[in-house]
Amino acid sequence: KRINGIDAWKEFSEHSVSFFNALENIVPGTLGNDDSIYGLPEELAREVQEECFFPDGLLCELRRYQEWGVKYALHQKRVLLGDEMGLGKTVQAIATMVSLKNTGASHFAVVCPASVVTNWCREIRKMSRLQVVKIHGAGRKEALNSWISAGGVAVTTFETTAHFNLPESFELSLLVVDEAHYIKNSEARRTMNVKKICERAERMLFMTGTALENKPEEMVALIHILRPDIALRIQHMLALTAAPQFREAVAPVYYRRKREDVLTELPELIESEEWCTLGQAEKDIYEQAVFGKNFAETRRVSWNAENIKDSCKAKRLMELIEEAESEKRKVIIFSFFLDTIRKVVQLLGDRCMNPINGSVSPQRRQEIIDDFDKAPAGAVLAAQIQSGGTGLNIQSASVIILCEPQLKPSIENQAISRAYRMGQTRNVLVYRLLCENSIDERIMDILKDKQEKFDAFADKSVAAAESIKMDDHTIGNIIAEEIERIKAEKDKSNEK
Structure with missing residues (x-):
């Protein structure tokens, strides 16, 4: 059966393991x-x-x-x-x-x-x-x-x-x-x-x-x-x-x-969704943000815990960093929110470099990255995704942690490509920190749906990529659905 190049590549992308296994079985060592x-x-x-x-x-x-x-x-x-x-x-x-x-x-x-x-x-x-x-x-x-x-x-x-x-x-x-x-x-x-x-x-x-x-x-x-x-x-x-x-x-x-x-047998880029469960204190803060229809605060789920050490995302972040350090890997942490970056830096102390955000000049950003390149294994660089996610080469890092899902896949892709680029010698591991029963689930579902439609119908150009960002109407729907979900959950709990 003959198929065109686009369909062949799609088949390979979706079933690469089968292809690699078949190649190794037919000609051991060919890869x-x-x-x-x-x-x-x-x-x-x-x-x-x-x-x-x-x-x-x-x-x-x-x-x-x-x-x-x-x-x-x-x-x-x-x-x-x-x-x-x-x-x-x-x-x-x-x-x-x-x-x-x-x-x-x-x-x-x-x-x-x-x-x-x-x-x-x-x-x-x-x-x-x-x-x-x-x-x-x-x-x-x-x-x-x-x-x-x-x-x-x-x-x-x-x-x-x-x-x-x-x-x-x-x-x-x-x-x-x-x-x-x-x-x-x-x-x-x-x-x-x-x-x-x-x-x-x-x-x-x-x-x-x-x-x-x-x-x-x-x-x-x-x-x-x-x-x-x-x-x-x-x-x-x-x-x-x-x-x-x-x-x-x-x-x-x-x-x-x-x-x-x-x-x-490995892809060069390995992406993982790290699902966390909110503690009661985090849940209360989250629900308050949802009912207040504060979208930005709702997106900061878990990171807005009063004590950062109680944050389920922060706990998972620390475990990933410790494992990366044991394997002599360096880590980049991205977040959209300045306050989240501040809390990450506070949590990590000396093991974290000076953070990169919008107020840091291009020259200073490069100096921070140069210091990061020279730093020992286990070093961590925290960056606001809009500032550290474009125009910089950070090949010395091989672990990327995203603190929350972004509203445009292109922003995440640009951030990942800071480390996953020519000159990278290790496989790059991308971890998305997500909370179950929260806005994270809704955003991930919507982005996956939009990305699938984009892959099916749009040309892969920057202009087309912009079309899959979320608009105000979508954001309003997400908040409304979260309010309904939380109310239903509380009603069910009261019945018991």
């Missing part, structure tokens, strides 16, 4: 990477290769290295997956659960920081047919009982594990612990609580993007929970973490791929 075992010892690799993976019910296609990670987790049963940021640890965990469900498993649990509970629930629903139960906050006891009787994936927080009272005979098919370095301290209460759940788990998948090779004691602490025998064996080898002998010793339990290991 430049012929390591088919991704750094595992040969004998273990052979066993992993023969492991069966049953993807029925998985709603996305895995990259070759991701399927290999799933087979590793299935074969080894108790593992620590340390893949670099952006390589898809979450989808590998979801695919592992899907495969196990297809062989009769029924109960799975994900323990993670509160800042990513919503994200986990969304990703599981988007990428699989698995049932999800959020066990967190009000109603957690009923949710726990529902999950115990019906099965599916329980998603909970480290703090909520203190209330995880499981029946005596209960067995857990797989326990996933995200950001596993949170339980590195054996004396901490949350570590003890998670360990109790581990005792009920047939399989365990711990995940962390933090590079543990530089923190061998933390690695051993986590491995000790998973495989005490291996922890004992490597205890005397901690000075040799970079040596082949050490890597071979931990290979049965610890697996980490870096971007260069799987370069051929």
